[in-house]
Amino acid sequence: MIAAPSKLLLADIAQTCSSIPSNFIRPISDRHNLHGLKTSDASIPLVDLQGLTGPCRSKLIKEIGAACLKDGFFQVKNHGIPESVIDNMLCVSREFFHLPEHERLKSYSDDPMKTSRLSTSFNIKTEKVGSWRDYLRLHCYPLEDFVREWPDNPPCFRQVVSEYCKHVRELALRILEAISESLGLESDFMNKVLGSHAQHMAINYYPPCPQPELTYGLPGHKDHNVITLLLQDGVSGLQVLRDGKWVAINPEPYNVLINLGDQIQVLSNGKYNSVLHRAVVNSNSERISIPTFYCPSPDAVIKPAESLVDEEHPSVYRSFTYAEYYEKFWDNGLNSESCLDMFKAS
Ligand code: OGA
Ligand code: NI
Numbered sequence: 001m002i003a004a005p006s007k008l009l010l011a012d013i014a015q016t017c018s019s020i021p022s023n024f025i026r027p028i029s030d031r032h033n034l035h036g037l038k039t040s041d042a043s044i045p046l047v048d049l050q051g052l053t054g055p056c057r058s059k060l061i062k063e064i065g066a067a068c069l070k071d072g073f074f075q076v077k078n079h080g081i082p083e084s085v086i087d088n089m090l091c092v093s094r095e096f097f098h099l100p101e102h103e104r105l106k107s108y109s110d111d112p113m114k115t116s117r118l119s120t121s122f123n124i125k126t127e128k129v130g131s132w133r134d135y136l137r138l139h140c141y142p143l144e145d146f147v148r149e150w151p152d153n154p155p156c157f158r159q160v161v162s163e164y165c166k167h168v169r170e171l172a173l174r175i176l177e178a179i180s181e182s183l184g185l186e187s188d189f190m191n192k193v194l195g196s197h198a199q200h201m202a203i204n205y206y207p208p209c210p211q212p213e214l215t216y217g218l219p220g221h222k223d224h225n226v227i228t229l230l231l232q233d234g235v236s237g238l239q240v241l242r243d244g245k246w247v248a249i250n251p252e253p254y255n256v257l258i259n260l261g262d263q264i265q266v267l268s269n270g271k272y273n274s275v276l277h278r279a280v281v282n283s284n285s286e287r288i289s290i291p292t293f294y295c296p297s298p299d300a301v302i303k304p305a306e307s308l309v310d311e312e313h314p315s316v317y318r319s320f321t322y323a324e325y326y327e328k329f330w331d332n333g334l335n336s337e338s339c340l341d342m343f344k345a346s
Helices: 010-014 049-053 057-070 083-097 101-105 143-149 157-182 189-193 262-267 322-332 339-343
Strands: 046-048 073-077 116-120 134-141 198-206 218-221 227-232 238-242 245-248 256-260 277-279 287-295
Touching (some): 010 101, 046 057, 049 057, 057 073, 083 134, 134 143, 157 287, 262 339, 322 339
Parallel strands (some): 046 073
Antiparallel strands (some): 073 256, 238 245
């Protein structure tokens, strides 16, 4: 008898197992300790962006600056992405991950340098323990360079995702202006320093997991980019490290969660820090989350803003191109030690 080929995608593995395969089991020291978890998210800063264009702008910039300084993450509402665009984005994502296996596999690749691909876990070529996740990763700016590579099933996929990407980019630019101002920089500082800009997105699909306490959807990590704008469906799973404790951030419909990535830490010369976060899974429900990773273009030179460097605050990081960082990120794997240490000034 010929053995059935092993499945590439977790969604298809998860369908058939009542306990998790051994390669997903984390060492005991690396499991999430549910007892130490704070579940209240009442204190997570929620910034109402309505006032960003009016007389309240400076007050909002202060709020954003305080959130960046203290937590490295905040939620926004009245952010300008229409609810229908968000509904359609979540809906088409679910439809994609519910397609038959042979249809999904058309997008499969384990090469992290491919600009559109469906994959599983994080980087199966380098990691030792798997993560309970499939993900579709798409480069999405400039749209016209990438949209032809995206899945064309469901038939409305490209149109719906393009629409979402355009709105998220506008939001990202407004937030980057606000963050620049909050650091005392010109409002177009980030815009200029990111070269011709890049935007990536992941559509994360976490299938229900028979033994969620033994594994992660995504282990603790910091994002590689400038800022991440996260959309979540109604299922909890995201946790953020805050004051040394893991805090569950339960999804609020239509709010977008912003977190700072490694590039902000470099550009702000360590004033703002990228934030450690992770995703846990559960045994009852699938979960979809959609981070947009707003990035510098590969050729952009990243280094601390000159006006944030002086005798008292020497440059913490050396300069590098984003392409250099991006490659290290995929090699390094997801772990709490981000690649930032490799880019310290000597
Ligand atoms: C990520 C991430 C969090 C989530 O994809 O980088 O942190 O809630 N996702 O899925
Ligand atoms: Ni992340």
